[in-house]
Every structure is written in C-alpha cells, then in structure tokens.
Amino acid sequence: MTIKKLIISSLTAIMALTAAIPANAASGEGHTVKEGESLYKIGTKYGVSVVDIKKANGRENHHINPGEQLTIPVTVTDAEKDVLARLVEAEAKGESYGGKVAVAAVVLNRVDSKEFPDTIKDVIYDGYQFSPVLNGTISQPASEESKQAVREAIAHHGLGSGSLYFFNPDKADNAFLNQREVTTIIGNHVFAR
Template sequence: MKLKKVILSSVLALGTFTFFFAPNGNAAGPSHVVQRGDTLWKIGIKYGVSVNELKRVNQKTSDIIYVGETLNIPQNVTAYEKDLLARLVEAEAKGEPYAGKVAVAVVVLNRVDSHLFPNSIRDVIYQKNQFTPVKNGAINQPASYESKKAVDEALAFRGQGSGSLYFYNPVKTSNTWLRAKTVTVKIGNHVFAK
C-alpha cells in the first residue's frame, strides 16, 4: 500500500511538472488554435508576446502558420509589468501619436534586452533618474486603452526595431550627451535614439 502511494505521488508530481513546463523548458502558457485570418503578428498583439519569441517557442523558421494549428504562447511579461509599462507610456507619451506610444514602450523593452540596463521592465522603469513620471508620480495614474494597446504592439514587435534605447523631447531637454546619440526616428514631439 505504501509503495502504491509513493508511485501515485511520483506520477502526479511528474504530471504536474509536465503540465507547467513546455518541452523547451519554458513555463507553459496558454495555447492558441490558429483561425482563418490569423498571423503571427496578430497573435503576438493579442497575447502581448514577441513574434520572434512566438516563433522560437513553436520552432518556426518562417511566418507561415496553418488554420487548426495549435501554437504555444510564451509567458514573458507579467500582468503587473504590462500595466506598469502602459502607465509609463501613458505618462510619457500622452498627447503623442499612437506610433510614439508604441516607440516609448519599445525603448523600455530594448533596455531590458540590452546589457547596458537592468533586465526587467520594473527595474528599467524604476532605474534612478531615467523617467520623469517616476519622479513626479505620474506613473501611478491608470493607463488608457490606447497605451495598453501600444504595449501589446510593442511586445509583439520586440527585437525587430532599430534598437532605440533613448527618447527625448528636444524642446524640453538640453542634455548634450543625449542629443549626441544616433537618431533612429522622430515621432511627434519625441526623438528616439541609440
């Protein structure tokens, strides 16, 4: 009887381990059954995950997907991190074009992926003297729907841009170090640079 309990416990533990971890060793997230009209880009935006990561987790070397195919959705960013990033986007890019909101979120994600900055969204956002909304408390205001959508798009776009690590409003800053960085794009009132 004791041996049966040990075997049953082992089987249950192994089953639980298999359920929570995908074959590639990543925490298993939800899955998505491909529907007509789906693209990796649309799926990435829907779940707020990088298209590159979506391809990697599903061992895809191209963007081709098939109706009825089941894709594993990677879990890279927590709900807290998405909300925090959306609140930063709202505070930094309120009144800016939608593309500018996406670009602000991309800068944060690029910093997370860079060896020059902390390696989490929270730590990048709260890094000392980096973002005015952290200093003035605007980061604590709720994000708009548009800022949340911009974060999902930035997450889907992650790893595919020009590598912007900074942004600034040239009217509001005279920082010569920042202005000396290579400009990647100008959107609205913001200059993005690396």
C-alpha cells in the same frame, strides 16, 4: 498533532495550492490559428514577441495555417505590462499611437541592453531615467490605447531599430542625448540609440 500528521497535512495543503495554479501560467497557453491571423496579430493579442512565439513553436519562418495549434509563451507578466503601460501613458499622453508603441519599445530594448537593468520594472525605476517616476504620474492608470501600444511593442520586440532613448527636444537639452544616433522622430519625441 503528531509529526507524521503535520507532514501529511502540509503536503496536502501544498498539493491543493499547486493544483489551483493554472498549468499554463509558466508554460504559456494554446492558441488555435484563425483565418487571416499572422504571428504579429497573435503576438499583439497576447502581448508576446513574435520571436518568442516562433521559438516556443520551433519555427524559423512566419508561416502559419488556420486550425494550427500554437503555444503562446509567457515572457512578460501582467504586472510588467501594467507598469509599462502606465509609463507609456504618462510619458506619451497626447502623442500618436505609434509614439506610444515606440516609447514602450525603448524600455524593452533597454532590458536587452547591457547598459541597463534586466527587467522592465528595474529599467523603469532606474534612478532618474523617466520623469513620471520622479513626479508620481506613473501611478495613474493607463488608457486602453497605452495598454494596446504595450502589447504591440512586445509583439514587435526584437524586430525594430533598437532605440534606447527618447526625448522631447523642446523640453530637454541634453548633450549626451544630442550625440546619440537618431533612429526616428515621432510627434514630439526623438528616438535614438
């Protein structure tokens, strides 16, 4: 095979692969607003922050109209949602739905904080932060409720109290955590920043 044929074959293969990748994978997908929807409901459906939906659509307020076309950006990958949902399942199994949302929010807040790594996966696997990573329960599949809690936490991201920590005071006695500002208590977990 000549060099020219090799180059043409390679370019053809690359173009075929590029065509197979959905156009909306990087840029997001479209959503037509339905009666009764809000940016928060749409964000929860797709697992996208309301703040990011507003940015992607050049919005300064939350006002939307039925029939309007919105771009839904891809800001958290399916793999990131999965590992976060598995962490939520392992950390907050038996807790209320609100407690599960709050656990997911802590991880998202840590991604934004200069004190922690910059990705969901890196926050979750950062040393000795989460017991399910240490004991292996993070490898268990997440329930639908934990997956929904993750989507809701992502939709609400950037609008909450900024909790960076959570702990069960009956199971953890930690001087560092006990000195943090408590933001809320949900079920058996204390949330703090």
